[in-house]
Amino acid sequence: MKDQFLGTSCTTILVGKKASYDGSTIVARTEDSGNGSFEAKKFIVVKPEDQVKHYVSKISKVAIDLPDKALRYTATPNAVQDEGIWGEAGINSENVAMSATETITTNERVLGADPMVAGGIGEEDLLTIVLPYIHSAKEGVQHLGALLEKYGTYERNGIAFSDVNDIWFLETIGGHHWLAQRVPDDHYVTVPNQLGIQDVDFDDPDNFMYSDDLPKFIEDNHLNLSLDGKVNSRLTFGSHADIDHHYNTPRAWFIQKFLTPNIDQEPMSDNIPFAQKPFRKITIEDVKYVLSSHYQDTPYDPYGTTGTEAQKHLFRPIGINRTSELSVLQIRPDQPEGNRAVQWLAYGSMAFNTLIPFYTNVEDTPDYVKNTTARVSSENFYWANRIIAALADPHYHDVVADLERYQELTLSLGHENLLDADKAAVNKTGQALTDALAAANNEISDAVKKETEDLLDKVLFTVSNLMTNKFARSDN
Numbered sequence: 001m002k003d004q005f006l007g008t009s010c011t012t013i014l015v016g017k018k019a020s021y022d023g024s025t026i027v028a029r030t031e032d033s034g035n036g037s038f039e040a041k042k043f044i045v046v047k048p049e050d051q052v053k054h055y056v057s058k059i060s061k062v063a064i065d066l067p068d069k070a071l072r073y074t075a076t077p078n079a080v081q082d083e084g085i086w087g088e089a090g091i092n093s094e095n096v097a098m099s100a101t102e103t104i105t106t107n108e109r110v111l112g113a114d115p116m117v118a119g120g121i122g123e124e125d126l127l128t129i130v131l132p133y134i135h136s137a138k139e140g141v142q143h144l145g146a147l148l149e150k151y152g153t154y155e156r157n158g159i160a161f162s163d164v165n166d167i168w169f170l171e172t173i174g175g176h177h178w179l180a181q182r183v184p185d186d187h188y189v190t191v192p193n194q195l196g197i198q199d200v201d202f203d204d205p206d207n208f209m210y211s212d213d214l215p216k217f218i219e220d221n222h223l224n225l226s227l228d229g230k231v232n233s234r235l236t237f238g239s240h241a242d243i244d245h246h247y248n249t250p251r252a253w254f255i256q257k258f259l260t261p262n263i264d265q266e267p268m269s270d271n272i273p274f275a276q277k278p279f280r281k282i283t284i285e286d287v288k289y290v291l292s293s294h295y296q297d298t299p300y301d302p303y304g305t306t307g308t309e310a311q312k313h314l315f316r317p318i319g320i321n322r323t324s325e326l327s328v329l330q331i332r333p334d335q336p337e338g339n340r341a342v343q344w345l346a347y348g349s350m351a352f353n354t355l356i357p358f359y360t361n362v363e364d365t366p367d368y369v370k371n372t373t374a375r376v377s378s379e380n381f382y383w384a385n386r387i388i389a390a391l392a393d394p395h396y397h398d399v400v401a402d403l404e405r406y407q408e409l410t411l412s413l414g415h416e417n418l419l420d421a422d423k424a425a426v427n428k429t430g431q432a433l434t435d436a437l438a439a440a441n442n443e444i445s446d447a448v449k450k451e452t453e454d455l456l457d458k459v460l461f462t463v464s465n466l467m468t469n470k471f472a473r474s475d476n
Contacts, residue, residue, distance in 0.1 A: 009034060011251050011318050012102045012191035013287060014160055014167050014183050017333065021281045025162040028287045028328040029099045030350060031076070031088050032320055039086070040079035040382055041325040042372040043345055043358070043365050047072050051132055057125050058084035060118065060154055064125075064147075070132035074343055074360045076325050079372040079382070087127030089327035091341045091360040094135045095164060097329035100126040101157035104171060104195045105239035105248075113221040114174025117152025126159060137161040137168045141180045141209050144170060149211055152176050158191055164331045164340065168209070171195055173237045177217055180209045187275040188259060188282060192251035192318075195238035196274040200231040240270065250300070250315035255290045267300070267315060284344060284355065285411060287328055292319040292350035303396045319350035321389070325382075326350060330357075338433045339425045342418065345369060348385030352392050352403060354410040356381075356448050357418055359437035366445035381445075384452050388459055395463050402462070406455045410448050417444040 009032030017025050033039045051070040056063045058081075071094055075087035091097045101123045121129065129147065134140040140161035152175040159170045169189060170180035181197050183189050189196070201208055202215050211217075218224050218236060225235045245268035253267040259278045265271075294317040299307030302317065328344035344355040347369075358365065372382040392399045421440035428436055 009320075009322070010102050010193065011291060012099070012158065012160060012169075012189070013255060013290060014162075014169060014189040014191075015282050015287070016167060016183050016185040016187050017165070018185040019188050019278050019282055021283045022332060022334060024330045024332045025097075025164065025167050026282070026284075026287060026328060026330050027097055027099050027160045027162045027167060028291060028326065029089065029102060029160070030291050030318070030320075030326045031324045033322045033324050035322070038322055038386070039324045040372050040374060041076050041088075041347060042079045042382070043074065043076050043325075043343075043369040045072065045074055045360075045362060045364055046132070047363065048132070052128070055125065055129055057121070058082075059124050060120055060122060062119050062121055062125070062151055064121075064129055064151070066129060067133050072363070073131045074358075074365070075127055075131075076327055076345070080374050084124035085128050086124055087131070088123075088325070089329060089343070090127060090131055091329055091331075091343055092131050092134070093361065095331055095337060095341045095360075096131070096134050096136060096140060097160075097162045097331060097341070097343075098127055098131045098134075098140060099160040099327065099329060100130070101159050102191045103193050104156045104158045104191070105193065105241070105244070106156050106173065106195060106237055107239050109221065109223055110174045110237050113217065113223070114177055116154050117175040118154055120152035120154045120175065121147060122153055122155045123157060126157075134161070137163045137166045138209070141168045141170050145178050145180070145209065145211060148172060148178050149176055156195075158196070162329060162331055164333050169197070170209075171197055171233070171237075173211075173214070177211045177214055179211075179214060179233055179237075181274075182207045184275055187277055189275050190252040190255045190272075191274075192248045194244060194248045194252075195234055197233040198274050200233050202231070234274070244270075246314060247316045250295070251293070251318050254293050254295055254298075254318065258290055258293075259286065284328060284330070284415075288326075288346070288350075288355055288407075288411070290318065291326055293317060294319055294351055321349050321393070323349050326355070328355060335422060336425070338429065339422060339437055344414070346385075347382040349389040349393075352389035353385045354407050354448065354452075355414065356410070356444055357414045358441045358444075359421070362434055362438045362441060364438065366442050368445045368449050378453065378456060381449070381452065384456060388452075388456055391459050391463050395466055398466060399459050399462050402455060402458045406451060410451050413447050413451075414444055417447070 015026035073092040074090040167183040250267035326346040
């Protein structure tokens with residue numbers, strides 16, 4: 001079982017189009033398994049004819065009849081689906097992206113007024129029952145909001161939707177209520193397992209959407225804690241727990257420290273902003289770096305040499321050992337609709353892996369990222385990354401140079417592949433375009449497979465020479 005029973009996980013960053021390096025909207029989230037568990041993942045395309053019509057949740061048993069017409073979409077479901085699909089992140093054929101979910105927190109007053117619904121919907125279900133049926137980010141909020149009001153939810157989640165123009169972030173409030181904010185174009189947003197939205201304007205439909213009775217719900221249950229009468233969602237609906245200062249807020253602190261270094265904040269602060277302006281435009285590599293964070297160049301780095309042992313283990317890293325996958329969902333305005341959407345994919349602990357860019361306007365994905373099973377094998381990207389991370393972690397400083405070279409090379413290959421494929425896609429439409437994009441996906445998958453196998457070989461050689469039972473005749 002996952003987050004709703006094993007504690008909160010995942011870290012989200014959302015980048016508005018005027019804050020990104022190329023005008024893209026960027027939605028990124030590490031999907032982290034609950035403490036003590038590791039969920040193997042795969043990357044697939046779900047065609048309309050393969051979309052389920054009558055959906056039944058494994059966890060809550062909720063049954064939902066889905067619309068007849070579905071869009072094709074990508075997803076990163078569990079490789080072993082005995083606990084459900086857990087589709088998590090994808091982009092549909094209308095170039096609308098969805099990331100579900102960021103586990104968030106709330107407070108006892110909210111839960112008393114609107115309790116969780118044991119037979120409702122949750123993270124297991126959301127991508128499958130929403131993404132195939134929406135044509136814009138705003139429609140995604142409306143569609144999911146209606147489902148939350150009808151079926152309720154058994155957990156607390158934040159869900160991101162994006163298209164070429166907008167990013168919306170929806171947060172669930174109690175069992176049936178919800179609130180969503182549009183990400184300002186020139187800002188980025190950080191969500192580290194806490195309810196994040198702050199100041200709310202119920203009279204601004206361009207930037208806020210919410211369940212119909214939310215203002216009355218706040219008033220009736222005396223939820224607004226602001227002295228000036230304005231509604232601050234984080235104060236009204238969120239938590240204020242000691243564990244937040246160790247598990248949650250330091251992650252937002254580090255991301256904002258890197259992307260907006262001129263600000264002065266503390267890692268345990270309760271006032272780290274939901275939305276922040278960067279000091280320069282944000283790249284894919286920046287997203288990868290901050291979501292791989294283990295608090296580099298601070299006393300809190302578990303691989304560092306400056307902090308005490310207590311400091312090194314004071315805060316939960318972003319690039320934690322139990323990350324299942326990262327999807328960076330990029331909708332690019334400078335490309336035609338047919339090759340506009342890219343899903344960058346990483347598996348495993350973020351400090352030890354790389355991202356691969358995949359076009360989503362395709363009918364299938366490469367075997368290397370698709371054919372994950374419960375069987376451990378270096379022949380697929382998920383297990384190769386898990387093996388490398390486990391070998392490298394105890395000997396981080398001995399292998400970090402190899403890791404850095406691998407990450408730089410593979411990310412460079414990814415950008416090169418996109419540039420070449422975009423040029424090759426000019427004047428192509430229909431099946432010819434789809435085939436060209438699929439060929440580009442296979443090419444970059446093969447290239448990264450080669451480099452990953454080479455990295456595994458190097459890491460294995462290095463750590464084998466560092467085994468405890470090593471001995472040479474010259475040692476005595």
